[in-house]
Amino acid sequence: MAKLFERRLTPSDSPIAIFATTAAAFLTAMLVTAFLFLSYGASPFQAYFALFHEPFGTLRGFGYSLVRTSPLALIALGTIVSWRSGFSYLGFEGCFVIGASATAWLALLTAPGARIGPIPFFLFLPLAIFVGFVAAGLWAGLVGFVRARLGGNEVLISLMSNYVAIFILQYLVSGPMRAPGSLPETRILPRATWLPFILPGTRAHAGILIAIAAAALVWMLLEKMPLGYELIVTGFNAAAARYAGIDVGRRIMLAAFFAGGLGGLAGMVEELGSQHRLMDGINGGVGFVGIVVALLARLNPVAVIPTALLYGGMSVGADAMQRRASIPSSITFILQSLAVLLVLAFDALRYYKINFSVFSRGAPPTATEEASK
Amino acid sequence: MKHTLEMRNIVKRFPGVLANNNVNLTIQAGEIHALLGENGAGKSTLMQILYGFHSMDSGEILIDGETVRLGSPKDAIALGIGMVHQEFMLVRRFSVVENTVLGLREGNGPLLDLRRASEKLKDLSNRHGLALDPAAEVGLLPIGVQQRVEILKLLYRDARLLILDEPTAVLTPREKDQLFGVLRKLREDGRSVVLVTHKLAEIMEIADRVTVMRDGQVVATREIGSTNGQELTRLMVGREVNLRADKSAQKPGAAILQVEELRVRDETGHEKVRGLNLEVHAGEILGIAGVDGNGQSELAEAVMHLREIKSGRVILKGADVTRLSVALHRTLGISYVPADRRHVGSxxxxxxxxxxxxxxxxxxxxxxxxxxxxxxxxxxxxxxxxxxxxxxxxxxxxxxxxxxxxxxxxxxxxxxGSAALVVEHPTRGLDVGAVEAVWGELLRARQEGKAILLISAELEELLNLADRIAVMFEGRIMGVVDAAGASVEEIGLMMAGITAPGAAAAGLGNKEAHRGETL
Incomplete structure (x- = not known):
């Protein structure tokens, strides 16, 4: 009997096959969403034009896309480090908030007349990176410690720790760091601490360069360094790691620290590049969307920047689409979610091939039938 | 002629392999039929088709000349076909009788009638010489007795054909003898037994006929009387194999690896290694014999410090390494080949x-x-x-x-390049060709002067490779014998926990005691 789906003898895992299935999934998601556009009486072509032209076809929109890309990419990188080490960390909202709070605190200290006072940007930036990274790294490292030394469940603990971090932020902006005025937010950060804008006429800031550098470092860590090898072995098989003389507990804590640190950098970049002040709600779900970006990039650090750019760009385009074609921007969310689901589902095509011959009459016999003759 | 089972032209294809290629197999009523073949020869697939676990791509199964359909294990059981898997399918926390009735509807309406089931079970166990207490909790029973539960489960369902997959892999020689006694009784009873195995000696001992499979095909079916081990090996492997390792005479050197009064607990807190001493010299293979679960794995892991050590010392080249990290053990010169190659070793x-x-x-x-x-x-x-x-x-x-x-x-x-090598079950599940290669490498390492601690449940392997054999039982070394002059019987008795010279004389009394403790 010919089957519609026939199992491949070996899964095709060439880069081309992976790219092709991902692209096919994306196109399918767009096709399905096109019908949603039709139900609003809008032309799918116009809608898609609006969706992609604004973020990638206009300078201003591209700048915004880059602004959205940087934190997404950094969180995706954190996800990659922790998940590939077998540490299912989900606390990036918290890391983002902790990183943003720590850098805001540092930046406000360098305001004229504050405790440290103005310092040159080339000194401030490494300091900010250090503070943002270490603060959030320790925050996540705590979860790593609980998992490695006390056997806690990192999924639950890290999810819950998000709320704790957000409450800390709310306390800071309504208490010790609150600026005089009605709103619970800090003063605007000193101009000298802002990340430089890199595209004239846009809001794009140097955060994207930090994200690119981080992607390169994560790639180097995982692919080229003994420590990365040990992290990956730990992630695949903790028993084999222990057997190989790898201190699994320490590696997990280290992975948690790196992951948290990258999440903290996302907060730092957003804070110093785009928000320029600390307030409640700056996280806005980026800690979870970043995980989705990592999944779409198949936990491959090289694919993170383009994936995050696509994802960030689409959310910029969604707003434009709503303005121009009066289509609710939430459709974009549907499109993004569909894309994720389909990319994961289309993976099956690397393991099964479709037998189109079953649709035609007098289908040729399959290999099995051939053999049984 | 009754209850003859015939499998005709069975074809089963998995992605990339033709697991069964036109296989024909006939099993008579009242015979013990051995199915012999290397790993991947298609024995298991064939039996799983017979048990209704896999569907076949083409072919036919007949019982007494009538075609039957086997869509699931349920169909198989209804037709009187039962299987004892290598890994027992028992609920450890349930009693023997609870395990037996699992999946059946025994009793009045919704209520379970365990008493009647127990009576039936007792009756069955007496009739077939399978001593058992229906109320015993299965998890607490020795492996050999658990196997009896599996067999009784099938008899309870009145299986006419019993398929046993590698039944002796986990048994002591004595338990094996008991099992064979049971199988002979079943044969007298007119039931058929299919014995899936790659142990030639056992086939020669108990089977009536043997079917040899290779590469998914039946190579030959022979009456036991008209064949011998050599012919069967050749049929199975497709070439002559000499599974005798040629061990060169060699004087062992200094003590490299020493274990002193080692005590180790398992995850549940039971002491699995209980004051164990041993010494492995350079250029020597020290074999550890024993039935699985007598602390061998815990010993190996403790030597590497992969497992917490309660007390005692591990000494490598004169230096105490007991509590050093695994990484340091490796650096200082102990290598380890774990039993589980897919989940630990790689x-x-x-x-x-x-x-x-x-x-x-x-x-x-x-x-x-x-x-x-x-x-x-x-x-x-x-x-x-x-x-x-x-x-x-x-x-x-x-x-x-x-x-x-x-x-x-x-x-x-x-x-x-470590001085010491700990090797655990190096050939478990391997086919003859691979066994040959692994044995050769171990002997080569011995020749290079490594001190090798070889843990194995296969006596044949130990007798071929080891210089000395230490028998482990319940966490202790029962005795150490020179492999050259060792007798299987002596080692077998020690594996069952019976020690001392003159053990044969004490054998009868102990046999009674042994039976009493398993009841």
Whole structure:
């Protein structure tokens, strides 16, 4: 009997096959969403034009896309480090908030007349990176410690720790760091601490360069360094790691620290590049969307920047689409979610091939039938 | 003629393999039929088709000349076909009788009538000589008795044909004898038994006929009287094999690895190694014999400090290494080939090249980076030197056959140049060709002067490779014998916990005691 789906003898895992299935999934998601556009009486072509032209076809929109890309990419990188080490960390909202709070605190200290006072940007930036990274790294490292030394469940603990971090932020902006005025937010950060804008006429800031550098470092860590090898072995098989003389507990804590640190950098970049002040709600779900970006990039650090750019760009385009074609921007969310689901589902095509011959009459016999003759 | 089972022209294809290619098999009522073949020869697939676990692509199964349909194990049981799997399918927390009625509807309406089931079970066990207490909790019973529960489960369902998959793998020689007694009784009773195995001696001992499979096909079916072990081996492997390792005479050197008064607990807090002493010399293989679960794994892991040590010492080349880290054990010169090659000894998702440096990842480096080129070079050397059949060093290690994966792990552990080597069940589940290769490598390592601690449940392996054999029972060494003059009976008695010279004389009394304790 010919089957519609026939199992491949070996899964095709060439880069081309992976790219092709991902692209096919994306196109399918767009096709399905096109019908949603039709139900609003809008032309799918116009809608898609609006969706992609604004973020990638206009300078201003591209700048915004880059602004959205940087934190997404950094969180995706954190996800990659922790998940590939077998540490299912989900606390990036918290890391983002902790990183943003720590850098805001540092930046406000360098305001004229504050405790440290103005310092040159080339000194401030490494300091900010250090503070943002270490603060959030320790925050996540705590979860790593609980998992490695006390056997806690990192999924639950890290999810819950998000709320704790957000409450800390709310306390800071309504208490010790609150600026005089009605709103619970800090003063605007000193101009000298802002990340430089890199595209004239846009809001794009140097955060994207930090994200690119981080992607390169994560790639180097995982692919080229003994420590990365040990992290990956730990992630695949903790028993084999222990057997190989790898201190699994320490590696997990280290992975948690790196992951948290990258999440903290996302907060730092957003804070110093785009928000320029600390307030409640700056996280806005980026800690979870970043995980989705990592999944779409198949936990491959090289694919993170383009994936995050696509994802960030689409959310910029969604707003434009709503303005121009009066289509609710939430459709974009549907499109993004569909894309994720389909990319994961289309993976099956690397393991099964479709037998189109079953649709035609007098289908040729399959290999099995051939053999049984 | 009644209850003759016939499988005709069975074809089963899995992706990439023709597991059964036109297989024909006839099993008469009242015979013990052995099914012999290497791993991957298609024995298990054939039996799983017979048990309704796999569907066949084509072919026919007939009972007394009538075609039957086997869509699921339920159909098979209804037709009187039952199977005892290698891994027992028992609920450990349930009693014997509860396990027996599992899946049946025994009793009045919704209520379970365990008493009646117990009566029936007692009756069955008396009739077939399978001593058992229906109320005993299965998890607390010895392995051999658990196997009886599995057999009784089938008899309870009135199975006419019993398929036993590698039934002796986990048994002591004595338990094996008891099992064979039961099988003979079943045969007298007119029931049929299919014995899936690769142990020739057992086939010659108990089977009436034997069918040999190779590469998915039946090579031959023979009456036991008209064949011999050599012919069967040749049929099974397709060439002459000499499973006698030629061990050169060699004087052992200084003591390399010493274990003193070692005590180790398992996860549940039971003491599994209870004051154990041993000494392995350079150029010597010390074999550890014993039925699985008598503390062998815990001993191996404790030597590497992969497991917490309660008390005692592990000494390597005169230095106390008891509580040093695993990494330090490796650096100082102990290699370890674990029993579980797919879950401990290798990372199946990673490539052959990456697995070739497992445990050596800090050695192959350039500054802060991995020495990837050197590591790949060494992987290529390993593949060539140990004849590992692989699609290349970038091939996922999980796709290697058991034998090739074992060669990769063993090769890696040998090549790191340690003075001591701990090897656990190195040939478990391997086919004859791979066994030959692994044995050869172990003997070569011995010749190079390594001190080898070889843990195995296969007496044949130990008698062939080891210089001395220490028998382990319930966490202690019952005795150490020279492999050259060792008798299987003596070792077998020690494996069952019966020690001392003149054990044969005390055998009868002990037999009673043994039976009493399993009741």
């Amino acid at each position: 990372v199946t998702e990673m490539s052959v090249a990456d697995n070739a440096i497992l445990g050596l990842q800090r050695k192959y480096r350039r500054g802060i980076f991995r020495g990837i080129r050197e590591a790949r070079e060494s992987a290529r050397g390993l593949v060539a030197r140990f004849g590992i059949r692989t699609g290349g060093i970038d091939f996922a290690a999980g796709k290697l056959s058991g034998g090739n994966l074992q060669k990769l792990i063993l090769g890696r552990e040998i090549m790191r």
